[in-house]
Amino acid sequence: MQKNIADILQVAGVVPVLVVDQVEDALPLATALLEGGLNVLEVTLRTEAALGVVEQIAKHLPEAHVGTGTVLNGDDLRRSVDAGASFLVSPGATEQLLAAADAGEVPLLPGAATASEAMRLYEQGYRYQKFFPAQAAGGVPMLKSLAGPLAEVRFCPTGGISPDNAADYLALNNVVCVGGSWMASSTLVREKNWAEITRLSKQAATLKS
Numbered sequence: 001m002q003k004n005i006a007d008i009l010q011v012a013g014v015v016p017v018l019v020v021d022q023v024e025d026a027l028p029l030a031t032a033l034l035e036g037g038l039n040v041l042e043v044t045l046r047t048e049a050a051l052g053v054v055e056q057i058a059k060h061l062p063e064a065h066v067g068t069g070t071v072l073n074g075d076d077l078r079r080s081v082d083a084g085a086s087f088l089v090s091p092g093a094t095e096q097l098l099a100a101a102d103a104g105e106v107p108l109l110p111g112a113a114t115a116s117e118a119m120r121l122y123e124q125g126y127r128y129q130k131f132f133p134a135q136a137a138g139g140v141p142m143l144k145s146l147a148g149p150l151a152e153v154r155f156c157p158t159g160g161i162s163p164d165n166a167a168d169y170l171a172l173n174n175v176v177c178v179g180g181s182w183m184a185s186s187t188l189v190r191e192k193n194w195a196e197i198t199r200l201s202k203q204a205a206t207l208k209s
């Protein structure tokens with residue numbers, strides 16, 4: 001289900017996709033991103049710490065919209081919701097995942113990379129979809145091609161987005177926001193380089209139209 005997801009994505013413009021190894025980094029990282037003007041944060045479930053990171057941000061920084069990424073199945077989805085995620089992102093979609101999302105109240109942004117995948121999701125009520133892996137799956141020309149036949153679907157391209165190409169994606173009518181790790185790479189997080197993350201976030205925030 002996707003109730004209220006449009007509000008979150010439209011506010012976002014640019015969504016930082018985060019890989020965080022240590023729960024203690026949650027609040028300084030989220031604060032650095034917020035100071036840079038990015039307030040919709042996707043914490044990927046790629047680390048042991050991820051759910052603890054979501055809990056900390058949801059509890060202490062109410063001005064942030066924190067969600068989880070790399071949600072691959074119903075268990076991931078339920079654990080994310082229990083941790084306080086306000087949205088859920090998946091690189092793709094399975095029947096099991098969509099059934100779990102339908103049973104809950106937290107909106108899901110499922111992934112599609114082809115016309116058939118996008119059509120199937122749209123049939124099931126998903127107007128908003130992650131386009132993943134954006135650059136590898138055809139990038140801006142692919143999204144322009146999909147806009148004709150699938151005029152109603154709005155995408156959040158993720159995967160290979162950088163400061164060099166983000167504006168080209170955001171200029172497309174069928175793109176609602178972009179996601180990426182460039183402003184808070186796992187290296188910058190590991191180095192606790194919060195000042196650089198704020199600097200790159202400010203730059204990214206200026207891309208929002």
Ligand SMILES: O=C(O)C(=O)C[C@H](O)[C@H](O)COP(=O)(O)O
Nearest residue numbers: 044069070091158159160180181
């Ligand atoms: O983990 C997930 O759920 C994903 O779908 C992958 C992420 O969206 C990309 O890893 C972000 O892409 P980069 O900005 O190229 O690093």
